[in-house]
Amino acid sequence: MDKMNLNNSYKAVVIGGSAGSFQGMVKILSQLPKGFPLPIIMVLHRLKHVRHGFVEALSLKSIVPVTEPNDKEQIKKGGVYLAPANYHMSVELGNNFALSTEEMVNNSRPAIDITLSTCAYVYKDKLIGILLSGANRDGAVGMKHINERGGLTIVQDPAECMIETMPKAALAITKIDQVLKVDQIVEFFKDLDKQYR
């Protein structure tokens, strides 16, 4: 992996994933450095009408308990958040979440593009966007917005993905700074954490 020019100016990490992303996501959360200083905002495709179980499954091995925020909830440093079932999750300029029940985007609600794009708008170049395995193209436009606003873009290495469609779709339409395996993403979080110590 190339040494990245990491610094301590980042304000948030946003992660999108779909089919085949769960294991990788659990691994990342289970090896997160203690006291990791940034909020981690996750939007993972999930069953629309099952409200329970997913956040608990992610929390089992996570260093930090994962929560599904309420509408307008403030985003805290070190918080780990998951977009709730059947809602789109945006980030607003006041550094809080805003939920909505608007039409599906890319056949999805929550849609990764909505969360990524609103994060890009709010955090500009202080954002790290990560897109994991998935079977559709949701998230590609969001990654493009992150890149356009100066944020850092990372996709899971398609060679490692259970389903490579999602990272490949992002690679096809925008500049991706790093293509990493899950183990390298874990290391990336450790390197990033050191910048804040």
Next chain:
Amino acid sequence: MQDIDIADLKRIAELIHQKHNYDFRNYAMSSFKRRVLRIIELKNLTVDGLLKKLTEAPSFINEFLDELTVNVTEMFRDPGFWRIMRQEIIPAILLNHKQFKIWHAGCSSGEEVLSMAIMLKEMGIWQDVQLFATDLDTNILERAKAATYSIKNMELNEKNHIRFQGTSSIKNYYKEENGMAVFNKDLLANVTFRKHDLVLGDVFNKFDLILCRNVMIYFNQTLQNEVLKKFHEGLFKYGYLAIGSKESLIWCDYANRFIVVNNEEKIYKKIKD
């Protein structure tokens, strides 16, 4: 997709307020922006084109409202919520009032009020309850009154009704006509539909139960605070307020005049005037 900056969104909200007497100035910015961009795309306009149309074409505001408001809903959304309604909330209201009133604030295309009517019918108390269903958008109110939904939505509606454990099949309540599920209009006999603006409108009655689920998520916290005051005014003491499962009122000024009855389904009870 084109972008639109906040200054333009504010200009649009200001213009609508001055010219058309609707107030979107305290809507949550992220969704308001998406909705406006959607209209711009659908109608193939620019920002200036939209401003011009809102200024010069008086009837355009209705089209605008119809697209701006989010009308994605389903019958018996969150079946667990409806089970609590049937098992706890409605019986608790009946202890105090044999006849009572319910307000569906922001009723959209009417799936929720229709679900309520079906539930009350199945409970055998349908004739004792007056339902009020209001929305800002007159087009959507007409759709709600028609109680006619695409057959392809019925799969989900039926699934929800089964998970709610309704006493009969939802199929008993509608007829299929040309790919549409046309519900029995008798269900709506006790429903009053009316145009009402939660932001600028006054409270028009007193209720034992107000449902306003996934409506205030489109408001910023200033406006949520104002609207909660109206709901407080519109409820009898010990009346109930239900909001969406991922909404919260804890930061509102009037939060301490309510208690949480069910935190999972976000059902509150007014305990103080």
